[in-house]
Amino acid sequence: MTSPxxxxxxxxxxxxxxxxxxxxxEFDGFRAVDELTLLVDYGGIHxxxxxxGAGKTTVMDVITGVTKPRAGTVLLDRTHDVIGMHLSDRAxxxxxxxxxxxxxxxxxxxxENIALGVRxxxxxxxxxxxxxxxxxxxxxxxxxxxxxxxxAVADAEAGTLAxxxxxxxxxxxxxxxxxxxxxxxxxxxxxxxxxxxxxxxxLQRLRSPERxxxxxxxxxxxxxQVSDRVSVMHEGKLLADGTMDxxxxxxxxxxxxxxx
Amino acid sequence: xxxxxxxSISGEGPRDRAYLAVVMLLVLVVFAVPLLGLSPLAxxxxxLDGYQVNLIGQVMAFALLALSLDLVWGYAGYLSLGHGLFxxxxxxxxxxxxxxxxxxxxxxxxTFLNYMGLSEFPFYWSGMExxxxxxxxxxxxxxxxSFVIGFLAFRSRVVGVYFAILSQAFVYVxxxxxxxxxxxxxxxxxxxxxxxxxxxxxxxIESKVWLATASALVTLLTLILLRRLTRGPVGKLLVGxxxxxxxxxxxxxxxxxxxxxxxxGSGLLAAIAGMLYVPQVQxxxxxxxxxxxxxxxxxxxxxxxxxxxxxxxxxxxxxxILKFWLTRFMPELWPFILSGAVLLVVVVLRNGxxxxxxxxxxxxxxxxxxxxxxxxxxx
Ligand SMILES: Nc1ncnc2c1ncn2[C@@H]1O[C@H](COP(=O)(O)OP(=O)(O)OP(=O)(O)O)[C@@H](O)[C@H]1O
Ligand SMILES: [Mg+2]
Numbered sequence: 074m075t076s077p078x079x080x081x082x083x084x085x086x087x088x089x090x091x092x093x094x095x096x097x098x099e100f101d102g103f104r105a106v107d108e109l110t111l112l113v114d115y116g117g118i119h120x121x122x123x124x125x126g127a128g129k130t131t132v133m134d135v136i137t138g139v140t141k142p143r144a145g146t147v148l149l150d151r152t153h154d155v156i157g158m159h160l161s162d163r164a165x166x167x168x169x170x171x172x173x174x175x176x177x178x179x180x181x182x183x184x185e186n187i188a189l190g191v192r193x194x195x196x197x198x199x200x201x202x203x204x205x206x207x208x209x210x211x212x213x214x215x216x217x218x219x220x221x222x223x224x225a226v227a228d229a230e231a232g233t234l235a236x237x238x239x240x241x242x243x244x245x246x247x248x249x250x251x252x253x254x255x256x257x258x259x260x261x262x263x264x265x266x267x268x269x270x271x272x273x274x275x276l277q278r279l280r281s282p283e284r285x286x287x288x289x290x291x292x293x294x295x296x297x298q299v300s301d302r303v304s305v306m307h308e309g310k311l312l313a314d315g316t317m318d319x320x321x322x323x324x325x326x327x328x329x330x331x332x333x
Numbered sequence: 334x335x336x337x338x339x340x341s342i343s344g345e346g347p348r349d350r351a352y353l354a355v356v357m358l359l360v361l362v363v364f365a366v367p368l369l370g371l372s373p374l375a376x377x378x379x380x381l382d383g384y385q386v387n388l389i390g391q392v393m394a395f396a397l398l399a400l401s402l403d404l405v406w407g408y409a410g411y412l413s414l415g416h417g418l419f420x421x422x423x424x425x426x427x428x429x430x431x432x433x434x435x436x437x438x439x440x441x442x443x444t445f446l447n448y449m450g451l452s453e454f455p456f457y458w459s460g461m462e463x464x465x466x467x468x469x470x471x472x473x474x475x476x477x478x479s480f481v482i483g484f485l486a487f488r489s490r491v492v493g494v495y496f497a498i499l500s501q502a503f504v505y506v507x508x509x510x511x512x513x514x515x516x517x518x519x520x521x522x523x524x525x526x527x528x529x530x531x532x533x534x535x536x537x538i539e540s541k542v543w544l545a546t547a548s549a550l551v552t553l554l555t556l557i558l559l560r561r562l563t564r565g566p567v568g569k570l571l572v573g574x575x576x577x578x579x580x581x582x583x584x585x586x587x588x589x590x591x592x593x594x595x596x597x598g599s600g601l602l603a604a605i606a607g608m609l610y611v612p613q614v615q616x617x618x619x620x621x622x623x624x625x626x627x628x629x630x631x632x633x634x635x636x637x638x639x640x641x642x643x644x645x646x647x648x649x650x651x652x653x654i655l656k657f658w659l660t661r662f663m664p665e666l667w668p669f670i671l672s673g674a675v676l677l678v679v680v681v682l683r684n685g686x687x688x689x690x691x692x693x694x695x696x697x698x699x700x701x702x703x704x705x706x707x708x709x710x711x712x
Contacts, residue, residue: 137583164585176580178573185569190584198587202566246584 089151090115090254090285091136096145098131098309105131106142107309113254118276118286120300120317122293124329127306129289130173133256137170138163149254165195169252173259173289175239177246179232183223186231186242187214190249213249221245221275237268241275248279255279256287261295273299293321305329348641351687352560355643359553362389363546370542383538387613390545392653394610397552399633399649400559400642401602406631407640408563409595410575411492414627415500418507419479419600421621423471423607425511425518428617429458430467431527431535437462443526445519455517464531471604479600483593501624508622523618530612541613548609552646555602559642571595632671635678638687648685 091113098106106128113119121129134140136147138160147155149166158166178186191213194200218224221241226234231242240260247255257276261269269292276299279286290296296303297317305312305326313323320326369379370386381389398420406412432443433454442451460466485491486499514520533540562568573581574588582588611617620626629652637648652674659667682689 139579139583159587160582161585161587164583170583172580172583176577178569178576178580180572180576181569189569189573189581189586192585195585198590202570206566250585 088115089113090149091155091287092146092148092151093132093136094146094148096132096135096147097143098128098135098140099143104309106135109145109306109309109311111304111311111314113285113287114302115253115285116280116282117301118280118288118299120296120303121287121289121306122291122296122303122320123306123312126308128309129306130258131309132306133170133258133287133289136163136168136254136256164250165192167250167253168256169247169250169254170256171240171243171247171258171260173262175236175243177231177234177239177242179230181231182228183231183234183242184214184218184227187217187245187249190217190246192250217245217249220248220278222271237264237272240264241272244275253283254285254287256289258289259291260288261290261292269295293317297321351641352643355646356553356556359549359556359646362393362549363553366390366546366549367542370538370545375538383541386538386541386545388654388657390541390548390613391610392650392657393545393548393552394606394613395630395633395653396646396649397548397555397606397609398603398630399637399645400552400555401599401606402630403634403639403642403645404559404563404602405596405599406634407642407645408568408571408575409592411592411596412494412497412631413500413599414497414624414631415482415502415504416599416603416630417622417624417627418500418504419475419603420607420610420626421507421511421617421619422475422478423604424611424617424621425524425607426461426467426471426474427608427611428524428527429461430464431530431612432524433458433461434530435526435528443519443524445514445522445524446517448514449517451517468608471608472601475600475604476597479597480593483596487589487592487596501627504622504627505624508619508624511619511622519618521619523616523620525616525618527612527615535612535615544609544613548613551605551609556642556646563642567591567595629671632675634685636674636685638685640684641687644685644687647687651686 089112091111093109093111093113096106096109096111097104105126109128109132111132121132123129131140135142136155138155138158142156145156149155149168153166155163155166155168178189181189188206188210191205191210192201193205193207193210215224218227221244223238223241223245226238231239234242240262244257244260260276261272264272273295276286276288288296288300300317302315303317303320304314305320305323307329312329313320313326315323366381366386366389368374370381374380375382398416401419402413402416436442436454441447442454446454454461461470482500482503486496491499510516511518511523512521518524527535529535530540530544533543563571570581570586570588570591573586574592578588607621611621633648633652634645635648636652637646638644652671655670656667659670678685
């Protein structure tokens with residue numbers, strides 16, 4: 074199942090979406106991320122694997138602005154300094170993220186959750202509140218509902234959804250703004266095989282030459298199935314980088330995974 | 334008001350019916366108080382005496398105060414144990430207005446200013462004889478104070494119990510300051526000796542009736558307004574802040590300004606409640622700033638149920654009527670009853686009377702099922 078985008082990425086002609094250099098994050102002296110350098114390209118799905126506590130989530134925290142790094146650079150399109158940006162500017166620049174713990178607003182309906190992801194007036198919250206909510210927004214919400222296949226439960230409270238549906242809903246919220254960098258932290262955790270298949274198909278549909286998808290996932294088979302490139306993290310460092318076959322035959326990677 | 338009314342009928346459900354019932358109750362109070370409190374009906378067996386009218390008026394002011402707290406606690410998820418601060422700002426300023434009014438065309442100052450060696454009103458009393466100056470002053474001061482507190486707390490991301498403690502600290506400090514005689518507001522006794530408001534003597538039944546009616550009307554209008562606000566986009570964002578603020582921030586929402594705006598709006602409503610309350614009790618004292626009162630506001634909302642608006646009103650009405658009744662006949666029992674009610678809410682009910690949780694759900698459900706069966710409606 075080699076898609077054209079995949080070919081492009083493999084030959085290195087794709088553009089860099091995220092340029093991460095020497096990124097270091099410390100928590101009370103403990104290095105959760107240790108001088109990590111990583112390039113994420115447009116047009117593909119970039120998997121990140123690694124044992125528990127490797128620092129995968131922390132990298133996403135830094136990119137979205139939830140955590141401040143100690144040192145390092147994160148550039149978007151090799152021009153915008155992401156770390157210096159305000160959280161809302163990062164979202165406006167197209168950085169979107171699904172959290173590891175499914176984070177949907179349980180007391181709002183599915184439709185209302187997705188509507189929160191759509192911004193008609195990205196630079197003014199006041200105008201969004203006063204004038205947002207027109208037909209354009211509703212149309213976008215319907216579009217997303219179709220993409221994530223939750224149109225049938227559009228008016229249900231998000232808290233009543235099954236675990237897998239919540240994961241899709243959160244992807245939908247992030248998708249609503251058509252992100253250029255889509256980060257997914259363990260999207261298939263806790264899913265049945267059928268749900269995994271559906272998620273794999275969803276990810277294939279989300280591929281676009283204008284989008285970079287960063288996927289953190291423990292399910293190796295899933296990562297291998299959807300990713301063009303895989304990076305392996307261990308103790309905050311990059312251990313290996315390449316196709317799934319390349320990294321899984323790397324002796325260091327084998328040692329880390331078996332020596333756990 | 335009528336359109337808002339019709340608007341709210343369109344969505345049918347137990348929650349909408351409860352909202353409607355509370356709206357009806359407030360409408361009833363707005364009409365019944367002047368009708369039964371003034372002649373000719375006042376002297377009939379149906380009539381209300383001055384004490385009853387006054388009680389209704391105070392309870393209505395408390396209901397407004399509870400509404401203001403529910404907005405920040407029930408929706409944005411920030412428990413304030415310091416709302417008495419804004420309540421007191423409104424209360425003291427309307428008190429200053431009434432005192433100044435009593436001294437118009439007279440020389441001399443109230444005793445509490447005499448005590449400070451003053452023979453004239455200090456500069457910050459100027460213009461206070463005009464109601465609009467006091468109103469504007471109360472709103473501006475509340476906006477300023479709530480902005481400073483909100484900005485400090487929300488920018489440093491103070492949440493949960495720390496926010497509650499911080500807000501309580503502010504009200505406590507304010508109480509200490511206002512309790513001092515040399516602050517110039519009558520110390521522990523506060524300011525009192527009011528005579529009239531809008532030209533009506535406070536001792537007259539008319540002033541009691543109109544103050545109670547105004548309190549009920551403002552509470553009614555605020556309920557309708559907040560209902561619209563919380564069901565619209567602002568309400569969705571507030572629920573977002575309450576349930577998962579980081580999720581909302583990473584979606585690109587600047588929650589800081591949203592929280593500050595709602596916090597200040599809530600403070601302003603509490604100040605208006607204070608302006609309605611003080612002319613009815615005829616004293617503005619540091620009691621308004623006592624940490625106990627601020628905690629009690631939270632108790633009313635907790636007992637009624639957070640996050641429904643009408644729940645806060647029901648909680649305020651029930652607890653305060655019970656309190657009035659008990660403190661009249663067996664005052665020594667009140668603290669125990671209040672603590673018991675709090676325990677009941679915390680331990681047994683999930684979210685106050687409006688959402689009692691699984692333990693009580695079956696009771697309500699069976700009652701509802703009977704009703705539905707009786708009417709022959711579908712679910
Ligand atoms: N806020 C924090 N404070 C202190 N330590 C933290 C914090 N966040 C993460 N850590 C630590 O940093 C390390 C990396 O955590 P991280 O969540 O990034 O790992 P991960 O690769 O996502 O792991 P998992 O696969 O279990 O999700 C862990 O040891 C974790 O305990
Ligand atoms: Mg993680």
